[in-house]
Amino acid sequence: MIIESLIRHSIDTPNKIAFIGADEEISYQNLLVRVRDVAEYLVEYSPKCMALRAENSLDWVIADLAALYAEIPNVPVPLFFTPEQVDHILVESGADLLVGDWDAWVENTAENAHSLDARLVGHAGNLSIWKRSVEDEKPLLTHTGKITFTSGSTGHPKGVCLSQNQLSKVSRALADTIATEVKCEKHLVLLPLSTLLENITGIYVPIIIGATSVVLNGEEVGLSGSSNFNPSQFALALAKYLPNSLVLTPALLMALIEVVKAMPVLAKNLEFVAVGGARVSPQLLDMAHSLGIPAFEGYGLSENASVVSLNTPSAYKAGTSGKPLPHIDVKVSNDGEIYVTGCVALGYIGQPFEQGWYATGDLGHLDEDGFLVINGRKKNQIITAFGRNISPEWVESEAQAFRALYGMVLVGDGEKSLSAILENPNVEQVTAALKQLNQRLPDYARIRTFITAQGLSSMAGFYTSNGRPIRSKFEQWMLSKTDEDDGRIITPINE
Known part of the structure; x- marks a missing residue:
């Protein structure tokens, strides 16, 4: 044809x-x-x-x-x-x-x-x-x-x-x-x-x-x-x-x-x-x-x-x-x-x-x-420690309305709360945007902590060839971080 x-x-x-x-x-x-x-x-x-x-x-x-x-x-x-x-x-x-x-x-x-x-x-x-x-x-x-x-x-x-x-x-x-x-x-x-x-x-x-x-x-x-x-x-x-x-x-x-x-x-x-x-x-x-x-x-x-x-x-x-x-x-x-x-x-x-x-x-x-x-x-479903099933794509799509959250990746499988990984180094901007985002989400899907990392989008092996995050990599990477590690800081989100 x-x-x-x-x-x-x-x-x-x-x-x-x-x-x-x-x-x-x-x-x-x-x-x-x-x-x-x-x-x-x-x-x-x-x-x-x-x-x-x-x-x-x-x-x-x-x-x-x-x-x-x-x-x-x-x-x-x-x-x-x-x-x-x-x-x-x-x-x-x-x-x-x-x-x-x-x-x-x-x-x-x-x-x-x-x-x-x-x-x-x-x-x-x-x-x-x-x-x-x-x-x-x-x-x-x-x-x-x-x-x-x-x-x-x-x-x-x-x-x-x-x-x-x-x-x-x-x-x-x-x-x-x-x-x-x-x-x-x-x-x-x-x-x-x-x-x-x-x-x-x-x-x-x-x-x-x-x-x-x-x-x-x-x-x-x-x-x-x-x-x-x-x-x-x-x-x-x-x-x-x-x-x-x-x-x-x-x-x-x-x-x-x-x-x-x-x-x-x-x-x-x-x-x-x-x-x-x-x-x-x-x-x-x-x-x-x-x-x-x-x-x-x-x-x-x-x-x-x-x-x-x-x-x-x-x-x-x-x-x-x-x-x-x-x-x-x-x-x-x-x-x-x-x-x-x-x-x-x-x-x-x-x-x-x-x-x-x-x-x-x-x-x-x-x-x-x-x-x-x-x-x-189906394979990306996050199941929290409280047994709630969450599609990370849903929360990440809601984050698209905030410029400060561009490229956010959600993690938290098996954890008590969800965390966000993103590249924006401006902690104040990210904190304010996440608080606004959380107001749109049910309690179980709210983000409680986040971590920023420069060069996130270019990290080898963390993304598929068409730019989708390989979530298992991010989960492993997040778990390996302490409160302060190589300049990456885990920040809590206070209600």
Whole structure:
């Protein structure tokens, strides 16, 4: 459906701009020509699987679409993955064609422990193409079109195998759901295209509805790595391109709110801002709406081709993740775990899914109006010494309303009270914000102590590749601290 839409628009609106890059614009007609050319070029090397690793660019878009066109399984590789994770991806996927930024990986030098047996065979635009020797080939699941590696709580991400049909299903559902309610003629890609959500919303959905998508490298929109953000650069990109739609994480929504507070005109063209990746505070959404930012929370997993549910202007309820998309069915087990069917991945590499319903590992419920409420991860539940079950994501999302609590991580499993770990060194600011936060929370979920630590967000091994805290690490780290340890002070919160 994605390629069919590209062909249709190349005939019906050949001169319409499909994508805008840093240095060029490309029409739907020219896009199809370039996609076909690159597809034919890739096929010459008889690839069994392609690994695409590069900064966001028009070349990335063309290579990705060429793989769809030629039906070559494609593995987008995030630039912020560690060398060990990239090695794991290549071994698991058996990728024998490397496209993009692989030069440092194939240099056979003594300093490079992750060198690859590969040879340079050509270029696709500005992207290098390397042919790699693969000794132990692993057969991919039948109909695999894309493999997305989810970064969980371990160092070895799982490869989720998705078919073109599943990618088309979710893209079509999003296009139908959004395009019928708002007019999104221009999308600004902010997240890395190696992220499945932005891959779908930044490339596939615009192609299906015949819109224009702006694709710049991360630094040009203010985002570098997985979590470093420059709001000033983001504001410049918004002012220059005036997008109608964005896809943000809660942290980036906070940044957008601050940008719009300083320059209200930057919200004028926005029609739809999807927010996902973590639970979003209703207060944060209310704050966004009061500034004219049309922010709507959604929910999804790679195992369900990225998006399961979404709030929209006509079906919106703060505190929920919206209604399931038309192609999705949701049910909740007796213990509160969410199950999804209708668009379930083929499986993990070498491990096909046998069941029709996918157990998400998330806790929540469907309310009386059919809106999906997500409480948090089942495995992340904090059980206090008093036997109260608390989803840390719930408390952390409530903290999003306070700038002083940015990046807060909640701990306290097995303890009498909960504690917060954060990077803000201003103890007075943090204390005041936590007191306000506690007023919103029931007694058993209130935070009694906190600890500040400089450089928290860059602590090795404490976060997954997409920025989610590895809670067991934080629990161990917190327990190892004394009242005063290396400048880190545990501060009690007095009522």
